[in-house]
Amino acid sequence: MKDQPLIDTALKAELSALYSAGDRHYHNLAHIEAMLALAGDYRAQLGDPEAVEAAIWFHDAIYDSKAKGNEARSAALAEEKLAGRTDADRLSRISAMILATATHQLPRFDDAAATRDASLFLDMDLSILGAAPDAFDAYERAVRREYDWVEEPMWRAGRGAVLKDFLARPHIFHTEEFRQRFEPQARLNMARSLEALAMG
Incomplete structure (x- = not known):
């Protein structure tokens, strides 16, 4: 086999x-x-x-x-x-x-x-959460298109909850390698995204 x-x-x-x-x-x-x-x-x-x-x-x-x-x-x-x-x-x-x-x-x-x-x-x-800001923004737009059937207020609430859950974790990534390589940028990206969602 x-x-x-x-x-x-x-x-x-x-x-x-x-x-x-x-x-x-x-x-x-x-x-x-x-x-x-x-x-x-x-x-x-x-x-x-x-x-x-x-x-x-x-x-x-x-x-x-x-x-x-x-x-x-x-x-x-x-x-x-x-x-x-x-x-x-x-x-x-x-x-x-x-x-x-x-x-x-x-x-x-x-x-x-x-x-x-x-x-x-x-x-x-x-x-992808820890990608360069442009790539992260493109990812966010792509995911929004996959959920284009969800009305904007529901999307903002749902997506915001997902991002908050990740940001509340002690670590987003499980391994030391990925924490060093992606975690700081991931937290910046998600905080920025949350801000944009909250502003409506």
């Missing part, structure tokens, strides 16, 4: 089609490619780089801004598509990483390497 890659060319094509849907303005292939690039940067620190890559490919595979449970549905799709390509333990680790993107709280693993992989994976997913 180990000889077969977790994510082969056919599966990449299938997932790429999902990420290329017209209503995806941020949760699209560019987001996946950005995360894969970060996984490349930190590959030497990953215990199971292929499992992290699989989690990246699947974590937003199902994305409907009007639905709850996208993460659970994406994890279920990963379990279905990867069944037979790897062992059950590894599959459950991949699934747990995907599910964790709902709250960005670390899943509980007994294995330190698995915890470390999940920490880096979740940090990669949030790295």
